[in-house]
Amino acid sequence: MDIAEVAKRSGIPASTLRFYEEKGLIRSVGRSGLRRVFNSNVLERLALIALGRAAGFSLDEMAQMLGADGRPEIDRQLLLDKAEQIDQTIRQLTSMRDGLRHAAVCSAPSHMECPKFRRLLGLASRGAISGGITKRTSRAQRTSKAG
Amino acid sequence: MDIAEVAKRSGIPASTLRFYEEKGLIRSVGRSGLRRVFNSNVLERLALIALGRAAGFSLDEMAQMLGADGRPEIDRQLLLDKAEQIDQTIRQLTSMRDGLRHAAVCSAPSHMECPKFRRLLGLASRGAISGGITKRTSRAQRTSKAG
DNA sequence: CTACAACTTCAAGTCAGCTTGAGGTCAAAC
DNA sequence: GTTTGACCTCAAGCTGACTTGAAGTTGTAG
Numbered sequence: 001m002d003i004a005e006v007a008k009r010s011g012i013p014a015s016t017l018r019f020y021e022e023k024g025l026i027r028s029v030g031r032s033g034l035r036r037v038f039n040s041n042v043l044e045r046l047a048l049i050a051l052g053r054a055a056g057f058s059l060d061e062m063a064q065m066l067g068a069d070g071r072p073e074i075d076r077q078l079l080l081d082k083a084e085q086i087d088q089t090i091r092q093l094t095s096m097r098d099g100l101r102h103a104a105v106c107s108a109p110s111h112m113e114c115p116k117f118r119r120l121l122g123l124a125s126r127g128a129i130s131g132g133i134t135k136r137t138s139r140a141q142r143t144s145k146a147g
Numbered sequence: 148m149d150i151a152e153v154a155k156r157s158g159i160p161a162s163t164l165r166f167y168e169e170k171g172l173i174r175s176v177g178r179s180g181l182r183r184v185f186n187s188n189v190l191e192r193l194a195l196i197a198l199g200r201a202a203g204f205s206l207d208e209m210a211q212m213l214g215a216d217g218r219p220e221i222d223r224q225l226l227l228d229k230a231e232q233i234d235q236t237i238r239q240l241t242s243m244r245d246g247l248r249h250a251a252v253c254s255a256p257s258h259m260e261c262p263k264f265r266r267l268l269g270l271a272s273r274g275a276i277s278g279g280i281t282k283r284t285s286r287a288q289r290t291s292k293a294g
Numbered sequence: 295c296t297a298c299a300a301c302t303t304c305a306a307g308t309c310a311g312c313t314t315g316a317g318g319t320c321a322a323a324c
Numbered sequence: 325g326t327t328t329g330a331c332c333t334c335a336a337g338c339t340g341a342c343t344t345g346a347a348g349t350t351g352t353a354g
């Protein structure tokens with residue numbers, strides 16, 4: 001497969017694939033002239049990377065985990081840690097969601113006068129709610145060409 | 148209050164406070180010589196900003212909502228939308244968490260041979276799991292001076 | 295009055311994860 | 325054999341939310 005094929009099948013832009021290769025996240029099996037040649041298991045690897053990213057691993061972390069070569073026995077403890085971390089995030093988000101929903105229907109004249117809202121404020125400013133969701137949900141919006 | 152006081156009480160670095168002021172997120176009530184003077188309701192405003200951030204609003208969005216002056220009647224529909232968005236994220240993260248936990252205890256020789264894990268892979272690569280958690284949980288780690 | 299710590303401004307740097315652009319190469323279609 | 329267009333490399337740019345650094349000012353303790 002050439003890079004266009006991989007891009008098409010994975011939905012990941014060629015530029016990103018090159019970037020991933022440079023980072024050591026994926027590898028091409030060789031070249032045909034200048035052009036990279038990939039074999040199909042790169043798709044699995046890309047899926048793995050997408051999964052890791054979705055789970056909150058950075059590309060560097062993924063590089064470590066996938067680093068060696070084929071199937072590098074992903075550390076199970078690491079998975080549990082990450083799961084725990086996600087669970088914490090879920091709890092925070094749940095508070096947020098409920099707080100927002102309440103705020104939306106709350107009859108207090110201003111949000112500031114609603115005790116629930118004020119409690120939520122407290123939570124947020126005490127940093128109980130960590131970094132947030134960070135909202136960069138879609139590069140699809142910026143990139144919008146395929147729109 | 149001078150900026151140091153606000154920083155101390157809010158836990159937000161002075162540099163960030165200046166940055167927020169420049170962005171129009173907060174305002175100082177005047178100067179004492181060169182120095183900014185804040186009044187105490189800036190703390191409430193900062194809490195509100197922290198809350199918004201935690202809920203996934205960007206600083207620009209927060210600037211819009213808080214924009215006018217005092218209590219700009221935060222749009223309730225916007226809150227509901229954000230709540231919905233968070234709820235979606237929660238659902239995704241829940242799948243992730245469960246998937247990771249399963250993967251951690253799964254007896255399949257390699258994760259690749261575990262059907263649940265493969266299903267999770269599918270989810271991730273189909274983008275069912277959006278941008279991820281984005282993991283920049285703590286600038287506290289980078290910034291670590293206050294250790 | 296002199297230090298000096300704490301403030302000020304403004305520009306530039308950082309981090310992650312890519313994207314974009316310029317300039318070059320090469321395989322295949324005509 | 326020439327054109328075309330997809331690929332290549334390398335460097336630089338982008339976004340968001342800040343931080344850092346240099347250079348200047350100032351309130352205040354001694």
